[in-house]
Amino acid sequence: MSALNLIPVFMVGLLGSVHCVGMCGGIVSAFSAAPVAARPFPVAVMTQRAATDGMARVLAYNTGRIASYMTAGALAGGLAGGARTLAGLTAVQAGGYWLANLMLVILGLYLMDAWRGLAKLEALGQGLWQRARPLMRFIVPIDRPLKMLALGALWGWLPCGMVYSVLMTAMFTGTKAEGAIVMLAFGLGTLPMLLAMGMAGERLRAALQTRAVRVGAGLIVLAFGLLGLVRAATGGQGSWLDALCITGGVH
Template sequence: MSALNLIPAFTVGLLGSVHCVGMCGGIVSAFSAAPAAAPLAARPFPVAVVTERAALDGAARVLAYNTGRIASYMTAGALAGGLAGGARTLAGLTTLQAGGYWLANLMLVILGLYLMDAWRGLARLESLGQVVWQRARPLMRFIVPLDSPLKMLALGALWGWLPCGMVYSVLMTAMFTGSGADGALVMLAFGLGTLPMLLALGMAGDRLRATLQTRAVRVGAGVLVLGFGVLGLVRAAGGGQAGWLDALCITAGAH
């Protein structure tokens, strides 16, 4: 798989990260904040140094959380791609893979509609996250308080397995690459696409989150993702043969 073929996954992550604002933004902002510094009178070093150290600590926590989250995405992608590849090899189901690209692009259409709040079918899938989280919550006792980058790394790794309609949309693409390595690469590209938004949220907090949750931003991102999905469906049907479309579409021809 070439780097060019990873652009769609990266772009979906970048545009779809407005959804991450609502699902992950709060946890990042809340848990990445550095511990309160000592009172002014008790500080043995200048206030400027305290502020700088707090900022660096906060940045380290945000980065650690996102590293753990993306690592979980890559693991899921490797498992999905490897299992699908094994099934295809054993059964010779090449037509199944071709159908999978149609389904992957259809998932992008659904994701675009979801981001626009035009149709919230994916919300039913995400509601399962509450059930999963209730079962996973006991694991939190091993990492709280979240007072170090290492614990934030563990939190991110745990959080990356929560059901998310956007993640599943791209995971479908990873599955039908038919390769564990390619599946991991697809999810890495997707995770890196979400990274700028969540890094910014971790540092800027509630003000940025409120802006990104406005309807105009969500609709704009949703329209673009919807467009990628529709273009991919047309490409999969043989309606667009230009090679540069591989950078914009998820199709069997791109793999």
């Protein structure tokens, strides 16, 4: 997968992070900037070196979160690559390209609240999260960046339809390395919004959760998916659409 192919993955993370604000924004802002009494878990009292300390916590949390995304991407890419090798079918990867772009269409509709199909996928992932959640007891109180790193690593496995949709792209790269790179690009796309959320708090969160913002972001993600499907249907290999579409791996 070329660097150019990663542009839409990064953009999906950037635009889809209006959804991350709802799921992750509250917790990261709570641990980095909120008064102690407002935090959802027992956190040790911090002195007012707030800006530097808060940024360290936000960066640690997001590093852990993106590391979990990359791990999931490597697992998904490795599994799909092994299955393709055993089957000897490159058509599996071609079919995956169609499916990955279809998932972007579904994600766009989900961000717009036009269709909530991905919410059912999130519900299926609750079982995994319920198993991981008890590990929280080992990291509270969240009193230093290292524990925020561990919190982010756990939070990266939270059931999320947006992450699942991008994992479909990672899966059909067919290799562990490319699967991890796809999820790194996605995670970096979500980073600006969550860094801002961690430092700016609830006022920004409320603004980003407005319907106009969600619909606008959803429409652009939807357009990425539709362009990808058009490219697949017309065989526009090597065209200008490559810059805007998720394309197959280099294999």
